[in-house]
Amino acid sequence: MQDDEILGKAYDARLMRRLLQYLRPYWVAVSVAFVAILVGAVAALAQPYLMKVAIDQHIATRNLGGLDQLAQLYLGVLVMAFAAEYVQTWTMQLTGQRIMFDMRMAIYGHMQRLDLKYYDRNPVGRLMTRVTSDVDVMNDLFTSGVVTIFGDVFTLFGIMGVMLAMNWKLALVAFAVLPVIALITNWFRRNVRESYRVVRGWIARINAFLQENITGMSTVQLFRREALNYARFDDIDRKHRDANIDSIFYYAVFYPAIEAVSALASALIIWYGGANVMEGTLTLGALAAFLQYSQRFFRPISDMSEKFNVLQSAMASSERIFRLLDEPVSIESPATPLTPRAEGPGGHIVFDHVSFAYNETAGAEPDWVLKDVSFEVKPGERIGIVGATGSGKTTLINLLLRFYDVQKGTVRIDGVDVRRRSLDDLRQMFSLVLQDVHLFTGTIADNIRLGNAAISDAEVKQAAEAVHADAFIDRLPLGYAAPVAERGATLSVGQKQLLSFARALAFNPRVLILDEATSSVDTETELLIRDALNTLMSGRTTIAIAHRLSTIQDMDKILVLHKGVLREVGTHQELLAARGIYFKLFELQYAQRGAAVPTSQG
Ligand SMILES: Nc1ncnc2c1ncn2[C@@H]1O[C@H](COP(=O)(O)OP(=O)(O)OP(=O)(O)O)[C@@H](O)[C@H]1O
Ligand SMILES: [Mg+2]
Numbered sequence: 001m002q003d004d005e006i007l008g009k010a011y012d013a014r015l016m017r018r019l020l021q022y023l024r025p026y027w028v029a030v031s032v033a034f035v036a037i038l039v040g041a042v043a044a045l046a047q048p049y050l051m052k053v054a055i056d057q058h059i060a061t062r063n064l065g066g067l068d069q070l071a072q073l074y075l076g077v078l079v080m081a082f083a084a085e086y087v088q089t090w091t092m093q094l095t096g097q098r099i100m101f102d103m104r105m106a107i108y109g110h111m112q113r114l115d116l117k118y119y120d121r122n123p124v125g126r127l128m129t130r131v132t133s134d135v136d137v138m139n140d141l142f143t144s145g146v147v148t149i150f151g152d153v154f155t156l157f158g159i160m161g162v163m164l165a166m167n168w169k170l171a172l173v174a175f176a177v178l179p180v181i182a183l184i185t186n187w188f189r190r191n192v193r194e195s196y197r198v199v200r201g202w203i204a205r206i207n208a209f210l211q212e213n214i215t216g217m218s219t220v221q222l223f224r225r226e227a228l229n230y231a232r233f234d235d236i237d238r239k240h241r242d243a244n245i246d247s248i249f250y251y252a253v254f255y256p257a258i259e260a261v262s263a264l265a266s267a268l269i270i271w272y273g274g275a276n277v278m279e280g281t282l283t284l285g286a287l288a289a290f291l292q293y294s295q296r297f298f299r300p301i302s303d304m305s306e307k308f309n310v311l312q313s314a315m316a317s318s319e320r321i322f323r324l325l326d327e328p329v330s331i332e333s334p335a336t337p338l339t340p341r342a343e344g345p346g347g348h349i350v351f352d353h354v355s356f357a358y359n360e361t362a363g364a365e366p367d368w369v370l371k372d373v374s375f376e377v378k379p380g381e382r383i384g385i386v387g388a389t390g391s392g393k394t395t396l397i398n399l400l401l402r403f404y405d406v407q408k409g410t411v412r413i414d415g416v417d418v419r420r421r422s423l424d425d426l427r428q429m430f431s432l433v434l435q436d437v438h439l440f441t442g443t444i445a446d447n448i449r450l451g452n453a454a455i456s457d458a459e460v461k462q463a464a465e466a467v468h469a470d471a472f473i474d475r476l477p478l479g480y481a482a483p484v485a486e487r488g489a490t491l492s493v494g495q496k497q498l499l500s501f502a503r504a505l506a507f508n509p510r511v512l513i514l515d516e517a518t519s520s521v522d523t524e525t526e527l528l529i530r531d532a533l534n535t536l537m538s539g540r541t542t543i544a545i546a547h548r549l550s551t552i553q554d555m556d557k558i559l560v561l562h563k564g565v566l567r568e569v570g571t572h573q574e575l576l577a578a579r580g581i582y583f584k585l586f587e588l589q590y591a592q593r594g595a596a597v598p599t600s601q602g
Contacts, residue, residue: 026095033091037151040084045158048292050074055285096142103135115331116403125211134317141314149307152300159297173272174294177265185305188254195247202240262298337422340414347510347541349377353409370564382542384552387561393545431504435516437496439488445480448502455506463506468528469498494521514544
């Protein structure tokens with residue numbers, strides 16, 4: 001059973017206490033709403049009673065003056081009921097909106113702190129549901145659920161009290177239908193609850209399906225999976241529809257049934273009460289009032305069973321939301337972060353017997369991705385990392401930036417374990433250029449600056465020029481103000497990479513990290529970038545991961561990773577002389593390139 005299908009208890013005191021915390025800042029609005037509900041309920045209770053008084057004391061005694069007065073009073077009560085309803089709706093909706101805002105901010109804030117490991121485990125579609133529909137359900141709870149259930153209960157007991165006080169025997173006759181109501185309501189609640197659960201499960205599947213297939217539309221079209229996926233979606237969508245149709249049946253039975261029982265109660269009142277009137281033990285006005293009360297009696301009952309469902313789904317949603325909010329943040333700044341006492345520019349990196357695995361199942365031996373890796377990068381040094389696909393190169397970077405924590409050994413920067421530094425301080429040392437560049441909606445300049453106001457327009461331009469991104473930016477109709485579509489869909493991969501270079505430069509980092517950064521630009525642009533990088537790398541620690549050896553052969557040191565083990569370290573010349581893995585790699589690429597033989601001097 002999926003997470004989205006779990007329906008817990010309708011009322012869970014622990015969850016409710018926690019939910020009420022969200023109400024606390026708005027206690028004034030909530031108190032106003034409570035008062036308005038009470039006033040509204042009293043106004044509703046008063047109306048049939050005024051009717052009784054009109055009939056018995058004024059119409060029966062032919063007192064026109066009194067009737068006029070009473071009509072004015074009745075009008076006053078109507079205005080009061082209107083005002084109360086207005087105030088209640090307004091304050092509760094307002095509070096609901098504010099609480100939704102608070103919750104979304106809390107969830108998003110927490111999501112930003114959660115480490116990448118959490119995102120490896122949880123699909124995007126599911127997390128989106130937490131922020132969107134689960135929070136919406138909470139809103140229902142606050143606007144139409146809890147508080148009005150309180151109003152309904154108050155009205156119910158009020159009506160019962162008034163009826164019993166007016167004529168307890170007739171009241172009991174009217175209440176005779178209550179067991180039937182209880183049976184119907186119970187049946188409805190149980191079935192609707194079940195079909196609601198099924199519907200939710202199918203909605204979650206529809207979301208997951210769409211999320212995956214819309215993002216992968218080009219692959220779907222290329223491999224002509226349209227008909228196949230259409231059939232799959234047809235199946236999911238059909239089950240979703242059928243589950244909804246099932247629940248329609250229960251609604252279609254429930255409301256007419258309640259109507260019928262309510263009419264039965266009216267009939268009982270007229271039959272038994274009518275006899276009383278004839279006997280003279282009941283006034284005509286009281287009979288009229290009884291009829292009205294009994295009609296007002298059944299609406300809150302049917303409302304309540306509906307709201308019970310809201311309550312139930314809200315509990316399930318809040319459970320899911322709280323589970324996300326309670327997700328521990330394993331990678332965060334220590335309470336008392338250490339600041340390294342680095343002389344000079346800093347950027348001295350040490351990997352000290354580091355072992356790391358992405359998956360850790362308790363008990364089992366972890367799946368080591370890095371095994372006992374040790375190396376050192378001195379400030380200002382340029383390091384190249386090579387190794388086969390999957391050998392753990394990107395993982396080294398993930399550990400350095402503390403996206404994940406090591407299991408064994410330490411990663412130190414300027415003499416301090418990365419786990420003992422504040423994340424802000426740590427990460428602001430680096431600029432990272434990845435092969436897979438992530439761009440955000442906004443302009444070209446926004447994407448270079450990433451919201452950092454300290455970077456001026458001139459610096460943005462300068463950075464773009466330094467990496468030769470200006471050539472393509474200047475060709476755009478709006479230049480630096482040109483809009484970038486979501487995920488940078490309108491730019492080529494190489495252009496995105498140039499932008500990310502400019503971004504890295506604009507942030508002027510102490511350590512520059514390039515992960516397969518130049519693999520998507522043409523040879524000419526690569527040469528231009530390399531030239532720009534040379535000036536940029538001076539005085540800065542640089543770590544460059546590359547498959548093309550030509551890009552890294554003039555580095556100060558080259559690390560060769562093989563299946564998570566650091567096998568060779570040295571300069572290009574030293575490694576060639578050693579005739580090991582690097583030498584083999586070099587030979588392979590040399591043979592491939594044929595005429596374009598790179599000189600061993602770089
Ligand atoms: N988030 C993750 N969760 C689990 N395993 C992962 C994760 N990321 C990478 N791995 C695994 O770790 C190993 C090393 O991956 P890594 O990304 O470091 O390789 P790489 O050397 O950068 O390869 P490439 O040259 O293809 O970029 C691979 O076997 C990969 O399957
Ligand atoms: Mg990689």
